[in-house]
Amino acid sequence: MLQIGLVGYGYWGINLLRNFMSTPRCTVKTVCDPRPERQAIAQRNFPSVGVTADFSDLLNDPAIDAVILATPVFSHYPLAKQALLAGKHVLVEKPFTASVAHAEELIELAAQQNKVIMVDHTFLYTGSVQKIKSLCDTGEIGKLQYFDSTRINLGLFQSDVNVIWDLAPHDISILFHLYPERPVSLSATGKAHALNKIENIAYLTLHYGSDFIAHFTCSWISPLKVRRILIGGDKRMVLYDDVEPTEKVKMYSTSYEVNQSEQEKHKMLIDYRTGDIFIPKVAQKEALAEMAADFVASILDGKQPLVDGRKGLEVVRVLEAAEASIKQNGKEIFL
Ligand SMILES: NC(=O)c1ccc[n+]([C@@H]2O[C@H](COP(=O)([O-])OP(=O)(O)OC[C@H]3O[C@@H](n4cnc5c(N)ncnc54)[C@H](O)[C@@H]3O)[C@@H](O)[C@H]2O)c1
Structure with a gap:
């Protein structure tokens, strides 16, 4: 029986305690x-x-064999470091750390201590993302061309990190999970409307070596709640609308084809095609329960967790560069 210490019992800690208390082969001691x-x-x-x-x-x-950190982002690194040095396995809430250097140090330390370090990117365990992943992997969508996410509502203004650090980790982790190519650079812009100078609205674009593009819109100041991702391929497009109570994933077959005119080489002929909308069956389950089981299995069975330190680091690398780009008015930052 794995014994766990949960650090931070705020908004998210409540969900973690409930799920870990009902996960087989573990219990929360403190x-x-x-x-x-x-x-x-x-x-x-x-x-x-x-x-x-x-x-x-x-x-x-x-x-206590393992600790879970559900505290504000800036405390993740010092708490995780102390836990690893004390010989504990560590699960860190998203985002992994507040800097790339800290994430790299923790990965190294976990390897030295022979302990698991895992990051909770909860959305990867949802039935919706798992369904979209299988649509991408089986080629249903075709060659992926774009990823466009909007995560906005009247959100809680954070006092330590900007809106990209707060909201974009979800969508960046989903993108990296679905699409294997990694961006070469990014640009981001944002504005702070409160006195603390922390951006509450921001736009981030990831640039790739190929013709793929990814864009993220994040806001804490929208009265309208939108949690929507569009994933477009050359065959179909998937809409993931997390605000929808049941039909969260829809696949559109409506598409287009670009042809060159034989007579006039400079002329493009666009063929539009209307098609069906398919609503796949998505497993209804609590993502956190699967995440908890993954952490337990990674410790007790030596299973590779879905999001290890390296995958957590990839997300932090984007967040850190996005913040640097915002501070330089959208300057392109190479990753
Ligand atoms: N995976 C997800 O979908 C998800 C959702 C929400 C929040 N989170 C993450 O969870 C973490 C916590 O967010 P939250 O919304 O629960 O914040 P919160 O402010 O509601 O709760 C944080 C708690 O940590 C406690 N705390 C602060 N410093 C501490 C320390 N040094 N030792 C022990 N306890 C300490 C605070 O008293 C508070 O109760 C953040 O990293 C956040 O990004 C993840």
Whole structure:
């Protein structure tokens, strides 16, 4: 039985505790959060779980095999480092770290300590993303040409990271999961409308060596909630609308073909084709439960987790470069 210490019992920590408490072959022994009111809620929800305000209580407890970090982004690196040095396996919430250098150091340290380091990019475990992945892999969509994501609503303004760090990790991790090529550069722009100078609306474009392109729109200031990704190929396009309660994934066969006129070589003939809309069956399940099972299996069975430190790092690399580009008014940054 794997014994776990959960660090941070805020908005997301609640979901993690509930899922890890019902995952086979593990239990959460202690929840660590400095806020007494959060400790009280954890104990009310799960009376068997111990609570503490002191992270070193987890580190010094030999019964605890692994820690989960569900704390603000800037604390991920120091907490993960201490946990690895204390001989614990570590699951870090997205985004992995607040810098590339920190992510690289943690990957190295985990290898030295022979411990698992995994990052929770929850969306990869959803039935929707798994279905879209199989549509991409079986060639149903054709050769992929673009990925266009919009993740906007009246979101909670974060005090330490901008809107790209907060919202784009979901979509960047989905893109990297679906499409194997990696971007060569990016450009991003954004604006801060609050006094803290942290961008609350931002646009990010990833540029590739091929003709593929990816674009991300992130905002905390939209009264309209949109969680939508378009994935276009030369055969079909997939719409992933996460706000839809049931039919989240739709595949459009409507398409076009570009032909050159034989008589007039400079003239392009565009053939438009209207086709069907297909709504595939998507497994309804809680993604976090699968993520929890993946973490447990990666420790107990030596299974390769879906998102290891390297995959977490790839996302952080984009976030760090996007922030640098925003600060330089959209300058192209090479990755
Ligand atoms: N995977 C997802 O879909 C998802 C969704 C939401 C949040 N998250 C991630 O989860 C993390 C936490 O986000 P949140 O929305 O729950 O934040 P939150 O502010 O609601 O909760 C964070 C909690 O951590 C506690 N905390 C802060 N520093 C601590 C420390 N040093 N030791 C112990 N506890 C500490 C705070 O008291 C608070 O209760 C972030 O990395 C965020 O990006 C992931």
